[in-house]
Amino acid sequence: MDFKKKVLDIIKNKGETSDKLLEILLEVQNKTKGKYLSEEALIIISNELKIPLSKVYGVATFYSMISTKKRGKYLVQICNSSPCYLNGGKMVTKTFEKLLNIKVGETTKDNLFTLEYTSCIGACDIAPAIKINDEVYGNLTPEKIKSLLNVLRKEDVK
Amino acid sequence: MINLISRLCGKISPLSIKDYKNNKGFKALEKVLFKMEPENVIDEVKNSNLRGRGGAAFPTGLKWSFVASEKNECKYVICNADEGEPGTFKDKILLDGCPFQVIEGMIIAGYAVGANTGYIYIRGEYPKSRNILTKALDILRNEGYLGKNILGKEFSFDIEIRSGAGAYVCGEETALIESIEGNPGRSRFKPPYPPNQGLWGRPTLVNNVETLANIPIILSIGSKEYKEYGTESSAGTKLLSVSGSVVNKGVYEVEFGITLREVIYDICGGLKDNKRLKFVQLGGSSGACLPKEMLDTKLDFDKLNELDIGLGSGAVFVGNEDTCILDFIKSTMEFFKHESCGKCTPCREGNRHIINIINRIIDGDGTERDLELLNSLALLMKDTSLCGLGQAAPTALITTMKYFSEEYIEHIKGYCKTGSCGKGEF
Numbered sequence: 001m002d003f004k005k006k007v008l009d010i011i012k013n014k015g016e017t018s019d020k021l022l023e024i025l026l027e028v029q030n031k032t033k034g035k036y037l038s039e040e041a042l043i044i045i046s047n048e049l050k051i052p053l054s055k056v057y058g059v060a061t062f063y064s065m066i067s068t069k070k071r072g073k074y075l076v077q078i079c080n081s082s083p084c085y086l087n088g089g090k091m092v093t094k095t096f097e098k099l100l101n102i103k104v105g106e107t108t109k110d111n112l113f114t115l116e117y118t119s120c121i122g123a124c125d126i127a128p129a130i131k132i133n134d135e136v137y138g139n140l141t142p143e144k145i146k147s148l149l150n151v152l153r154k155e156d157v158k
Numbered sequence: 159m160i161n162l163i164s165r166l167c168g169k170i171s172p173l174s175i176k177d178y179k180n181n182k183g184f185k186a187l188e189k190v191l192f193k194m195e196p197e198n199v200i201d202e203v204k205n206s207n208l209r210g211r212g213g214a215a216f217p218t219g220l221k222w223s224f225v226a227s228e229k230n231e232c233k234y235v236i237c238n239a240d241e242g243e244p245g246t247f248k249d250k251i252l253l254d255g256c257p258f259q260v261i262e263g264m265i266i267a268g269y270a271v272g273a274n275t276g277y278i279y280i281r282g283e284y285p286k287s288r289n290i291l292t293k294a295l296d297i298l299r300n301e302g303y304l305g306k307n308i309l310g311k312e313f314s315f316d317i318e319i320r321s322g323a324g325a326y327v328c329g330e331e332t333a334l335i336e337s338i339e340g341n342p343g344r345s346r347f348k349p350p351y352p353p354n355q356g357l358w359g360r361p362t363l364v365n366n367v368e369t370l371a372n373i374p375i376i377l378s379i380g381s382k383e384y385k386e387y388g389t390e391s392s393a394g395t396k397l398l399s400v401s402g403s404v405v406n407k408g409v410y411e412v413e414f415g416i417t418l419r420e421v422i423y424d425i426c427g428g429l430k431d432n433k434r435l436k437f438v439q440l441g442g443s444s445g446a447c448l449p450k451e452m453l454d455t456k457l458d459f460d461k462l463n464e465l466d467i468g469l470g471s472g473a474v475f476v477g478n479e480d481t482c483i484l485d486f487i488k489s490t491m492e493f494f495k496h497e498s499c500g501k502c503t504p505c506r507e508g509n510r511h512i513i514n515i516i517n518r519i520i521d522g523d524g525t526e527r528d529l530e531l532l533n534s535l536a537l538l539m540k541d542t543s544l545c546g547l548g549q550a551a552p553t554a555l556i557t558t559m560k561y562f563s564e565e566y567i568e569h570i571k572g573y574c575k576t577g578s579c580g581k582g583e584f
C-alpha cells in the first residue's frame with residue numbers, strides 16, 4: 001500500500017480535527033518502518049489537518065516518544081530515572097553499548113537496534129528495566145542482556 | 159497492609175464485568191444514579207475527607223464543588239493516568255487490575271459535576287494498559303454503563319482515551335489539557351484553574367486514577383465507614399510504590415498513619431543484602447530525601463506538612479549505603495532537565511546550571527562557593543518556576559544538602575566514600 005494512502009487512512013480513522021494531532025503522529029510512527037516520522041509524513045498530516053507544518057513539527061519534537069530520525073527494528077529504551085539508574089542502570093547502558101558497538105542515541109549499521117534513554121517506565125520494581133518496542137524487560141544482568149540480544153537476532157533471521 | 163481500593167486487583171479477571179458485578183461493582187453508580195442528587199454525591203465525597211492522590215493532595219470534594227458550581231452546558235472530567243513520576247507504578251496496578259472501578263469513579267464524577275464527556279489521558283509508555291482500557295470502555299458501552307441515558311436515566315456520559323507520548327510534564331493538569339488539545343504539553347499560567355477554565359476553556363475536573371478508584375468505595379460504604387481507615391487528617395488508604403534497595407519491591411496499599419519504618423522493614427522485608435539504609439525519597443524524583451533518623455515519620459498529610467514534606471504520588475525510593483548522594487542528585491536533575499518544557503526561565507535554565515555545578519563537584523573541582531550557588535539556584539527555582547515541575551525539581555537537592563551536607567563537602571575535598579559516582583579515589 002502506498003505510504004500516503006496509509007497516512008490518510010490513519011487520519012480518517014482517528015478523526016480529522018486538530019486535537020487528534022498527537023494520536024495521529026503516534027499511530028503513523030507506529031505503522032512506519034523505522035518507527036519515525038518522515039518529512040513526507042509530517043507534510044501530509046499538516047495538509048490534511050490544516051495545521052502549519054511548523055506546528056506539526058513542534059508537536060512531534062516536543063514528545064520524546066516521537067522521533068523524526070529513522071530507528072532500528074528493535075528500539076531499545078534504557079530507563080535512566082533514579083530507581084533504575086542507581087540499581088544497575090549504568091551497567092545496562094554499558095553492556096548494550098559494548099555488545100551493539102554503538103552509543104545511546106545511535107542505530108546499528110544493520111538497522112536492527114537503536115539505543116535510547118527513557119524516563120521511568122513504571123517498572124521500578126524490576127529495576128534495572130528497559131523497553132524493547134512495547135515489551136518491558138527487568139532485573140537485567142549482563143548475561144540476560146546478552147541472551148536477549150541473541151534471541152532478537154535469531155527472531156530477525158526467521 | 160490492607161485491601162480496600164485495590165481489593166479486586168489480581169483477584170478478578172480485569173475485563174470480566176460479571177466478576178466485577180459479583181464483587182459489588184457498579185453498586186455505587188446505581189445508588190448514585192437512582193437515589194442521590196449530584197449535591198449529595200459531592201457532600202459525601204467532601205465528608206469522606208478524600209484528598210487527591212496525584213501529588214498535590216487537594217481536597218477532592220471541594221474540587222468537585224468548584225466544577226459543579228460553574229454554569230456551563232459543556233464540562234469535562236479527565237482521568238490523569240500519566241503516571242510519570244519516577245518510582246511510581248501504582249496507577250498501573252489499578253488500571254490493569256480493575257479498570258471498571260476507575261471508570262465507575264469517572265462516571266460518578268461526571269454525574270456529580272454535570273459533565274457528559276470524559277477523557278482518560280494515559281501515558282504512551284503503557285500501551286498494554288491502554289488496550290485494556292479500550293476494551294473496558296467497549297464493554298461498558300455495550301452494557302449500558304456508558305453512552306446515552308446510562309441505566310435508563312437521563313444522564314449521559316462517554317469517555318475517550320488519549321495517549322501521552324513521553325513527556326513527564328503532561329502529568330501536570332494544564333499541560334495535560336494542552337496535550338489533549340493537540341499542542342506541545344506546556345503548562346499554562348494559573349489562574350484560571352481547570353475547574354473554571356480547562357479543556358477548550360470549559361470547566362474541567364482533573365483527578366488522578368487512584369483518587370477516582372476511591373470514589374465507588376466511598377459511595378458504597380459511606381463516608382463515615384471510609385473515615386475509619388487512616389488518621390484524623392488523612393482518611394483512607396494510599397497505594398505506595400516501593401523501589402530501590404529493599405527486599406520486596408512493589409505496590410502496597412496501606413492505611414494513612416503508618417510509618418516509613420513499618421513500610422520498609424515490616425512490609426518490604428528490609429534492605430537487600432543486609433545493607434544499611436542511607437535515605438528514603440518520598441514522592442518520586444520531585445520528593446524530599448529523608449535520613450534514617452526520620453524513619454518514624456508517619457504518612458499523614460498534616461504530620462508531613464509540619465515537616466514541610468509532601469507525600470506526592472506515594473513513591474518510596476530506598477537508597478542504601480552504597481549510593482552516592484551526588485550521583486543520585488545528578489541523575490535526578492538530568493531527569494528534570496530532560497523533562498522541563500522550556501516555557502519558564504527558572505526551570506529551563508536552573509536545571510542545567512545545577513547539573514553543571516554538580517558535575518564540577520563530582521569532578522573534584524568544586525568549591526564552597528558552589529554550595530551557596532546551588533542553594534540560591536534551588537530556592538530561586540522553587541519560588542519562581544511556572545509549574546510544579548520546576549518548583550519541585552530542586553526538592554531532592556535542597557533536602558540532601560540539608561541532611562547530607564557532609565557528603566557534598568567530602569566531594570569538594572576530592573573524594574567519595576561510596577565510590578559510585580566514579581570518583582572514588584583521592
Ligand SMILES: Cc1cc2nc3c(=O)[nH]c(=O)nc-3n(C[C@H](O)[C@H](O)[C@H](O)COP(=O)(O)O)c2cc1C
Pocket residue numbers: 209210211212213214215216218238239240241242243326327328329330331332364365366367369370545546547
Ligand atoms: C510535573 C507534574 C507532574 C504531574 N504528574 C502527575 C501524574 O502523572 N499523575 C497525576 O495524577 N497527577 C500528576 N500531577 C498532579 C496534577 O497536576 C493534578 O494535581 C492531579 O492530577 C489532580 O488529581 P488529584 O486531585 O486527584 O490528585 C503532576 C503535577 C506536576 C506539577
Ligand code: FES
Pocket residue numbers: 079080081082083084085119120121122123124127129244245246
Ligand atoms: S525508574 Fe526505571 S522503570 Fe521506574
